[in-house]
Amino acid sequence: MKTADPELMRAINRFLVLDTIRRHGPIARVEIGARTELSATTVSAITAALLDDGLITVRHEGDIRSQSLRGRPRVMLALHPEAAWVVGVRLAGDRIVCVATNFQGDVLAGLTLPARITALATPDIADLVADGVRRCVGDAGLGLEQIKAVALSLPGIVEHGSGQVLASSVLGDLDAPLHEAITARLGIDTIIESDANAITMAQHWFGQARRHDDFVLVAIEEGLGLGVMHNGQLFRGAHGLSLTLGDMVMGPGGDTAMRLGDLAGQGTLLADPRLHEQGMAQVHALLEAGDDELRAVVARAGTALGIAIANLVALFAPPRVILVGSTLALGEHLLAPLRESFAAAIPAPLATLAEIVIDDAGDQLWARGAAAVALGELYGSPWGTTGPARHGQ
Amino acid sequence: MKTADPELMRAINRFLVLDTIRRHGPIARVEIGARTELSATTVSAITAALLDDGLITVRHEGDIRSQSLRGRPRVMLALHPEAAWVVGVRLAGDRIVCVATNFQGDVLAGLTLPARITALATPDIADLVADGVRRCVGDAGLGLEQIKAVALSLPGIVEHGSGQVLASSVLGDLDAPLHEAITARLGIDTIIESDANAITMAQHWFGQARRHDDFVLVAIEEGLGLGVMHNGQLFRGAHGLSLTLGDMVMGPGGDTAMRLGDLAGQGTLLADPRLHEQGMAQVHALLEAGDDELRAVVARAGTALGIAIANLVALFAPPRVILVGSTLALGEHLLAPLRESFAAAIPAPLATLAEIVIDDAGDQLWARGAAAVALGELYGSPWGTTGPARHGQ
DNA sequence: CCGATTTAAATCGGGATGCAAAATAACTCC
DNA sequence: GGAGTTATTTTGCATCCCGATTTAAATCGG
Numbered sequence: 001m002k003t004a005d006p007e008l009m010r011a012i013n014r015f016l017v018l019d020t021i022r023r024h025g026p027i028a029r030v031e032i033g034a035r036t037e038l039s040a041t042t043v044s045a046i047t048a049a050l051l052d053d054g055l056i057t058v059r060h061e062g063d064i065r066s067q068s069l070r071g072r073p074r075v076m077l078a079l080h081p082e083a084a085w086v087v088g089v090r091l092a093g094d095r096i097v098c099v100a101t102n103f104q105g106d107v108l109a110g111l112t113l114p115a116r117i118t119a120l121a122t123p124d125i126a127d128l129v130a131d132g133v134r135r136c137v138g139d140a141g142l143g144l145e146q147i148k149a150v151a152l153s154l155p156g157i158v159e160h161g162s163g164q165v166l167a168s169s170v171l172g173d174l175d176a177p178l179h180e181a182i183t184a185r186l187g188i189d190t191i192i193e194s195d196a197n198a199i200t201m202a203q204h205w206f207g208q209a210r211r212h213d214d215f216v217l218v219a220i221e222e223g224l225g226l227g228v229m230h231n232g233q234l235f236r237g238a239h240g241l242s243l244t245l246g247d248m249v250m251g252p253g254g255d256t257a258m259r260l261g262d263l264a265g266q267g268t269l270l271a272d273p274r275l276h277e278q279g280m281a282q283v284h285a286l287l288e289a290g291d292d293e294l295r296a297v298v299a300r301a302g303t304a305l306g307i308a309i310a311n312l313v314a315l316f317a318p319p320r321v322i323l324v325g326s327t328l329a330l331g332e333h334l335l336a337p338l339r340e341s342f343a344a345a346i347p348a349p350l351a352t353l354a355e356i357v358i359d360d361a362g363d364q365l366w367a368r369g370a371a372a373v374a375l376g377e378l379y380g381s382p383w384g385t386t387g388p389a390r391h392g393q
Numbered sequence: 394m395k396t397a398d399p400e401l402m403r404a405i406n407r408f409l410v411l412d413t414i415r416r417h418g419p420i421a422r423v424e425i426g427a428r429t430e431l432s433a434t435t436v437s438a439i440t441a442a443l444l445d446d447g448l449i450t451v452r453h454e455g456d457i458r459s460q461s462l463r464g465r466p467r468v469m470l471a472l473h474p475e476a477a478w479v480v481g482v483r484l485a486g487d488r489i490v491c492v493a494t495n496f497q498g499d500v501l502a503g504l505t506l507p508a509r510i511t512a513l514a515t516p517d518i519a520d521l522v523a524d525g526v527r528r529c530v531g532d533a534g535l536g537l538e539q540i541k542a543v544a545l546s547l548p549g550i551v552e553h554g555s556g557q558v559l560a561s562s563v564l565g566d567l568d569a570p571l572h573e574a575i576t577a578r579l580g581i582d583t584i585i586e587s588d589a590n591a592i593t594m595a596q597h598w599f600g601q602a603r604r605h606d607d608f609v610l611v612a613i614e615e616g617l618g619l620g621v622m623h624n625g626q627l628f629r630g631a632h633g634l635s636l637t638l639g640d641m642v643m644g645p646g647g648d649t650a651m652r653l654g655d656l657a658g659q660g661t662l663l664a665d666p667r668l669h670e671q672g673m674a675q676v677h678a679l680l681e682a683g684d685d686e687l688r689a690v691v692a693r694a695g696t697a698l699g700i701a702i703a704n705l706v707a708l709f710a711p712p713r714v715i716l717v718g719s720t721l722a723l724g725e726h727l728l729a730p731l732r733e734s735f736a737a738a739i740p741a742p743l744a745t746l747a748e749i750v751i752d753d754a755g756d757q758l759w760a761r762g763a764a765a766v767a768l769g770e771l772y773g774s775p776w777g778t779t780g781p782a783r784h785g786q
Numbered sequence: 787c788c789g790a791t792t793t794a795a796a797t798c799g800g801g802a803t804g805c806a807a808a809a810t811a812a813c814t815c816c
Numbered sequence: 817g818g819a820g821t822t823a824t825t826t827t828g829c830a831t832c833c834c835g836a837t838t839t840a841a842a843t844c845g846g
Contacts, residue, residue, distance in 0.1 A: 005802095006801085006802045006803050006804095007802080007803095009802090009803065009804080010802080010803065010804095013803090013804085038804085038805095039804065039805050039806075040805095041804070041805060041806080042803080042804055042805075045803085045804085069813085069814065070813070070814045070815075071812080071813060071814075072810095072811060072812040072813050073812070073813060
């Protein structure tokens, strides 16, 4: 635990107010006070500082007025969309997706660069990313110098803080300093984050979990990602490590043991020679056509996933589990066995606890999630004048 | 996140100081300052309040003096052992273990009551517990009114805060209000906690994890317990639920799927008719005698555990995993396959991360862990005079 | 034996924070 | 236009932490 001092106190409350404004659209000071349980005085002081720093503005849309129309009207406050801009990047196996967003996470420009990332060396990847970011920023009508942060998300295990990638299906050379390479090329603060954490943030900010401060997300893509939102914060492992599900071993041991990633990853589902370079759409077509062999493979994947999810629920007891990822395009072929094995595996007292939600998140939401990660850090970081209040003004 | 105010600030720092004193024996104010990074002024103020409240005392044992012998000598501060007393209780399938401890967790009296808990109704259990607590308190030369809190630990899933038991192998009727029953009988603040969390606290305070603020503990007893220490705090699920491992399902699904609890719980290991009522010692004897069938069962349990532990490491990335529980008496018969399957299942980048430690914790340490849970709450709670500093004194 | 030196702890003064109460602002209603 | 109502700001106070200074309690050295 960190030691507490007045500065930390202010930082906490400031963040609380800013986050309340973000979540609850244009909102009046009184209501911020009611929601955060801060006194009106404190809310006034903090909002004054935020206005001063240009992070929020007065905006009267959505001014619903308290029930009765009497009394002094509320002044509605909202994030100042142009307080800062960030870029979120998603690094997937075969493409790079960039989005530029404003301070509230609205997408101003999006861009997809097809590229066989897996085959590239780290410096080349950094070049592509930097290129994508530049173009995206240009498309948004901005200049690079206006971008306050870039967040790059990729599948695998990432150490938060250092930005070191410990494992990833898309990076060949884990020792090459990706973080430094990108920072050097763009000259912008860069955050490396696991893609599962990015899409988890996206669901929390923009998606199916806006009202949930506790949930678990399972991303079923090429690999299997895991994000845990705990008490409104991304849960990270001991060293700030992101979590992953692909390395979970299924099976009682011995010969039958298999990595979940090998059971339910797309590498397996696309292993059939007919499917090379075809992707999920083709798999789905074959399934619909009644390909029994493929159906069995998909069913096995669904079953394993159901069990893995039940295990997660048993561990974290989340009220909601969100499933995302391109593999979900297989629809009921995957989901039916998933649900069935989940139901069989979940212990009775927890059976009604967790609600499973499927979300067909598009590419752009993943990148937007990365942007949200960047914005989240901006919200928390000491801005212009976090410090002393300026009396002489 | 809770809103920050001066009171919270002080509570945090106060707890920090108290915890530092607890961990680092008799310690001087300067050193507390160095360790916590609080200013000498603040440390002085807080320790003055703590002395005033009688939670700490001046004690000169262990006064090592800074290297040079010059200058004003340090005043060593330590927990005041008689600031409060608590009782920790462990409810196991066939016995109740109680310990009374002083404010620093030293055991003053211990007591084991054999009893087939499983066969009893909740009110009878509460009677036994209350009886055990009373006798234990008497043995320690104390009166019930001196006991500030009682913590009761039991296997299963417990909701922290409400004290509701959601699942337990030792309680027949989960709807009967155990917490209220015990509070009513003793008239003392009572905390219900999972036994896994209790032994996790015990390891953190007194055992193999005194220097570790991040670790995972697996308790292999009748059931399979799990405790996660994250950043110096017990990690709890979404509703403050304790975690459990017994419900983890091993296997890719279908017919081969099995609960880990059914694979590695003692119910399974003792299933052989020859072993009824004999316990682990007899199992061990048979294993040593070369009973192949039994060996296979134990090996299968070890293998499954190894995989489960690997999965936990993949999830939480803890630097240390501690194994405890009576089943460990099986020794290498269990541990060799466990280690083997762990090594096979752990992903390469994490292979060197976690160190597995076996601890042969006795019954009393489990109960002492419950006491530590109670003490932990006392340390954090507002004591006598948490509030305003009294100037006129 | 007594002053210089050294280290620890307490005290003083300043700056920041949050809160409650009072004051002010900006409306609606009559 | 005045009364009533609700939102926001101002005022005054109590608390907290911190840096600098002062006091305390030893040792060292002559």
